[in-house]
Every structure is written in C-alpha cells, then in structure tokens.
Amino acid sequence: MQATAQAQPNIALIKYWGKRQTKLNLPAVGSLSITLDSLWTRTYVRFDSGLEKDEFHLNGQLDTIRCRRVSQCLDLMRRRANISYCAAVVSENNFPTEAGLASSASGFAALVLASSKALGLDLTDEELSEIARQSSGSAARSIFGGFVEMELGHCKDGSDAIAHPLIGPEEWPLHVVVVITSDRTKIIGSTEGMQRTSLSSPYYQAWIQNHVSDIEAAKHAIASRDFYALADISEHNCLKMHGLALSTRPALIYWNGATVECMNCVRDLRASGTAAFFTIDAGPQVKVVCAPSETQKVMDALRNVPGVLCVLNSCIGQGARLL
Ligand code: 2P0
Numbered sequence: 001m002q003a004t005a006q007a008q009p010n011i012a013l014i015k016y017w018g019k020r021q022t023k024l025n026l027p028a029v030g031s032l033s034i035t036l037d038s039l040w041t042r043t044y045v046r047f048d049s050g051l052e053k054d055e056f057h058l059n060g061q062l063d064t065i066r067c068r069r070v071s072q073c074l075d076l077m078r079r080r081a082n083i084s085y086c087a088a089v090v091s092e093n094n095f096p097t098e099a100g101l102a103s104s105a106s107g108f109a110a111l112v113l114a115s116s117k118a119l120g121l122d123l124t125d126e127e128l129s130e131i132a133r134q135s136s137g138s139a140a141r142s143i144f145g146g147f148v149e150m151e152l153g154h155c156k157d158g159s160d161a162i163a164h165p166l167i168g169p170e171e172w173p174l175h176v177v178v179v180i181t182s183d184r185t186k187i188i189g190s191t192e193g194m195q196r197t198s199l200s201s202p203y204y205q206a207w208i209q210n211h212v213s214d215i216e217a218a219k220h221a222i223a224s225r226d227f228y229a230l231a232d233i234s235e236h237n238c239l240k241m242h243g244l245a246l247s248t249r250p251a252l253i254y255w256n257g258a259t260v261e262c263m264n265c266v267r268d269l270r271a272s273g274t275a276a277f278f279t280i281d282a283g284p285q286v287k288v289v290c291a292p293s294e295t296q297k298v299m300d301a302l303r304n305v306p307g308v309l310c311v312l313n314s315c316i317g318q319g320a321r322l323l
Pocket residue numbers: 011012014015016017025031104105135136137138139190191192280281282
C-alpha cells in the first residue's frame with residue numbers, strides 16, 4: 001500500500017483566476033498551461049493500518065499546517081477505494097514552496113497519483129485530473145505534459161472540469177526561464193486571493209466574459225506554432241489577471257520591483273528581435289518562454305536585472321508519473 005510519484009509544476013499562459021463553485025473547486029474560467037521539466041515534486045505515500053492520523057513531511061520537516069489539505073485530498077482517494085487507513089506522506093520539492101512557482105499544482109498531482117497507486121485504484125488520467133482539481137485547480141493540469149487545456153466544464157458534479165493535453169512537449173519544444181526574485185512564501189494564497197477578487201473587483205465580470213476568446217487565440221497560436229501570436233495573447237492575459245488582482249480590495253500586489261524590471265527586460269529583448277515573452281502567476285517570480293536558441297541570451301539578460309536572485313532553465317516536460 002505504498003507508491004511514489006513525481007509531478008512537475010505548470011505555468012499558465014491563459015490564467016485560472018476565480019471559482020464558480022468552491023465545494024468541488026470548480027473554476028470560473030478555463031485555462032491553458034505548459035508543464036515544466038526540471039522543477040519537480042516527488043511524493044511517497046504509504047497507507048498504514050497502524051497510523052492514528054495522517055502525517056505529512058515536506059522537505060524533511062513535519063508539516064502539520066499543510067497536512068490538513070493533504071488529508072482532505074487523501075479523503076477523496078480513501079472514499080474511492082473504500083479504505084479508511086491513515087497515511088504517511090513524504091514530499092520533496094526541488095524549488096521554493098508557495099512562492100508563485102505552482103508548488104500546489106505539482107504537489108497535488110503527485111499526491112493524487114501516488115495515493116491512487118498505493119490504494120490499488122486503476123484511474124484514468126482524466127479521473128486523476130478531476131480529483132487533483134478538487135485539491136488545487138492548477139493541479140488538474142499537471143497530470144498531463146506539454147501544452148495543456150483545463151476545461152471550464154458544465155456538469156454540476158464537476159466531472160467535465162478536467163484538463164486534457166493539446167500537444168506534447170516534443171511537438172513545440174520551447175524553453176522556460178524561471179526568474180526568482182524572492183524566496184519568501186506568499187502572504188495571500190491563490191484560493192483566498194481569488195475569493196477576494198470575485199467579491200470586490202469591478203473588473204471580475206469582464207474577466208469571466210473575455211476568457212473564451214483568450215483561450216481560442218492561444219489554441220490557434222499553438223496549433224500554428226506562431227510564437228509571436230502566443231506571446232501577444234499570453235502577456236495580455238497575464239497582465240489582465242494582475243490588473244484584476246490590483247483592482248481587488250484590499251489590493252493583491254504580487255510583484256516586487258525586480259518583477260517589473262524583468263518584464264521591461266523581456267519586452268526590450270523582444271523589441272530587438274529575441275523570441276521571448278513573460279508570464280507571472282500569484283507571486284513575484286517571472287517565467288520567460290523563449291525559443292531554445294535564445295535561452296542563453298535570455299538567461300544572461302535576466303541575471304543582470306537588479307534584484308534577481310537566480311535564474312533557472314527548463315524545457316517543457318511530461319505529465320505526472322510513478323517512480
Ligand atoms: C494559474 N494560478 O492558472 C493561476 C494563475 C495562480 C495565478 O492556478 O484555489 O493554487 O487551489 O484551486 O491551483 C493558482 O491556483 O488555486 C493558479 P486553488 P491554485 O496557474
């Protein structure tokens with residue numbers, strides 16, 4: 001009754017921000033992402049009749065705070081398997097946790113896959129995606145590799161609010177340069193941020209209404225491998241999400257000074273002919289998508305931006321897998 005799985009975080013090019021239903025964690029908008037390769041979460045799960053409660057270790061430390069959300073995810077799995085054993089979960093991230101690098105996406109995708117195997121459940125990727133979504137909306141996407149679309153879905157039970165792959169990592173092998181501008185844990189998590197936005201931003205309805213055309217534009221750019229069209233819609237959608245966050249009361253300001261300087265640096269690079277664009281999630285880190293031939297130039301330029309702590313490079317990667 002034990003298994004280990006690995007999943008990678010994903011970077012949304014068309015963002016998920018807002019929920020239409022909180023109980024099943026149903027998104028208010030569809031989204032579109034790329035799964036990374038070199039950042040990962042590895043999670044070991046063991047169900048054990050001798051345990052009196054779930055235990056969660058993250059990066060070698062007992063983590064009773066995050067254990068609550070881990071237990072809620074395990075409850076979904078235990079219900080499916082009709083097994084009530086508690087579990088020991090040992091997880092490791094090779095990148096900062098809860099710092100705007102989608103650790104909940106890789107974390108819950110790895111947890112769902114490892115626990116399904118440990119419980120002997122034979123689930124499809126679609127079923128894994130649906131369960132992962134209930135723990136963290138972005139985790140539904142990390143079940144798959146390459147370019148991934150998360151469906152808004154229409155069913156009340158959430159069975160069609162799942163992700164599916166669009167093209168594999170080898171079909172458009174772009175690179176992602178991850179620029180770390182802070183290693184602090186974020187103060188306002190995405191779940192709370194989204195709730196605040198839906199309650200108080202005057203732009204929320206416009207955000208919901210626009211998302212279909214943004215997804216279609218991104219899918220069209222991907223299908224035709226049109227880098228500059230993807231750059232245009234991705235930066236627009238990212239800045240629109242942050243405009244929404246900024247218009248929330250109290251305001252959600254996920255950027256620091258270096259974040260803004262990185263955006264300017266990427267726009268300057270593109271204006272001078274370098275195939276690169278940025279996107280930013282609920283944190284101050286900047287992700288720069290670029291053509292592989294431009295990676296070194298992009299990394300060198302961003303490393304020199306004041307306030308940048310470090311720069312990582314990743315290819316586009318595969319979905320969650322058992323180890
Ligand atoms: C995204 N984010 O599409 C967007 C962009 C953050 C900014 O998905 O409440 O941590 O657990 O479903 O999955 C972060 O959302 O939120 C996220 P919950 P989650 O990547």
